[in-house]
Amino acid sequence: MRQKLIHSGIHLFDRKGFTETSIEDITNELQVTKGTFYYYFKSKQELLRDIHLGYIEFLLKTQEEILNDPSKDSRAKLRATIFMLIHSIQNQKKSARIFFREMRNLAPEYLEQNMEKRDLFRKNVQQIVEEGIREGYFQENLNADMITRGILGVTNWSYYWFHPEGEVSDEQLTDIYLEMILNGINKKE
Amino acid sequence: MRQKLIHSGIHLFDRKGFTETSIEDITNELQVTKGTFYYYFKSKQELLRDIHLGYIEFLLKTQEEILNDPSKDSRAKLRATIFMLIHSIQNQKKSARIFFREMRNLAPEYLEQNMEKRDLFRKNVQQIVEEGIREGYFQENLNADMITRGILGVTNWSYYWFHPEGEVSDEQLTDIYLEMILNGINKKE
Structure with missing residues (x-):
């Protein structure tokens, strides 16, 4: 999952930019909860x-x-x-x-x-x-x-x-x- | 004034980034109204x-x-x-x-x-x-x-x-x- 979050982050930061990408954008793309994100990373x-x-x-x-x-x-x-x-x-x-x-x-x-x-x-x-x-x-x-x-x-x-x-x-x-x-x-x- | 707005835009876009800078940030720095900005530029x-x-x-x-x-x-x-x-x-x-x-x-x-x-x-x-x-x-x-x-x-x-x-x-x-x-x-x- 950690690798998937990184991969999705790379994809979205590249396309939309870091500031314009929310944690929700990342979790939505992977169809996981925000809790899953915060299990692996403290923040964006x-x-x-x-x-x-x-x-x-x-x-x-x-x-x-x-x-x-x-x-x-x-x-x-x-x-x-x-x-x-x-x-x-x-x-x-x-x-x-x-x-x-x-x-x-x-x-x-x-x-x-x-x-x-x-x-x-x-x-x-x-x-x-x-x-x-x-x-x-x-x-x-x-x-x-x-x-x-x-x-x-x-x-x-x-x-x-x-x-x-x-x-x-x-x-x-x-x-x-x-x-x-x-x-x-x-x-x- | 156009040159001043450009100069202030360069300064703020460089420091804060384009997305993070509002038109208000620019007009505030120069102490002019938003109307002044829109007289010279249609948009950011x-x-x-x-x-x-x-x-x-x-x-x-x-x-x-x-x-x-x-x-x-x-x-x-x-x-x-x-x-x-x-x-x-x-x-x-x-x-x-x-x-x-x-x-x-x-x-x-x-x-x-x-x-x-x-x-x-x-x-x-x-x-x-x-x-x-x-x-x-x-x-x-x-x-x-x-x-x-x-x-x-x-x-x-x-x-x-x-x-x-x-x-x-x-x-x-x-x-x-x-x-x-x-x-x-x-x-x-």
Whole structure:
């Protein structure tokens, strides 16, 4: 039931917005009582927090596997990161949208919890960039912080427009963006 | 007065959200009557539309100057585009945030109007990429559409985190991202 409530919350928050969705909308959709809702969540806020946490924890878990994969050098880790972010749109599009759009509706203590995890995710990506500099793959004078935010811009922005069922697949888009980030668009001599 | 109402709308929509802000909140802030509001706008929706239009039309106007500048080749046009987007955060941060966040609160006919202008903006950037390919600056086999969306991802994402008063200025960030997009982060042989 908890998963059903989360699923229904994701669906309704995405379609109507968090503020415009009532707990009754959620319980009506599932044909359960409000008591059922309150058995699992203290409030609509708490449901929103759990949607956010579920999404960011999924990303962090996948990221950990990438970071700890001894068969991958920093470039391969970067590719896997870009692919993970683009690919997760397919499965988690609504969660991702709610994540970015409804952030400001989180209570301060929930928001802080969330920001810490987001920062951790970003710093882990930055670690890959720094590893690549140390390993001699990437340029020494890079601003790793700004480059990391640029890379996340490329991938996160795709949530607004990318349709994996379109003419470019998630694998292809990953390759296009990895190539742009590694080698740029300038013609080589 | 129209400008004051727009300014107050931007401020309140950004802080409280569009749905949570009433026309009364806006007129109270300016200490004017509701009649004053309705003299300039038919509805809160129309105010939101005008905030969006004002923002996208400002970007389109600046873009036109870049595109028609005969002294700029495609690389210089790309730099000017990236700078315009990063720089406009400084002055238009709230408009930009409302633009992306409250899109879904626009009525369908307003949304369509807005989307057309956004598409025009994106296609103008794509034109720069295609010009660069024709002029022999950029690689011939680029997917100009996807590359354009990637470039816009880098710049648009900065709305979420960039503080121009931080340790990296808008000029510096423009150079970091232009360099990444043109030449990539790989170490050159």
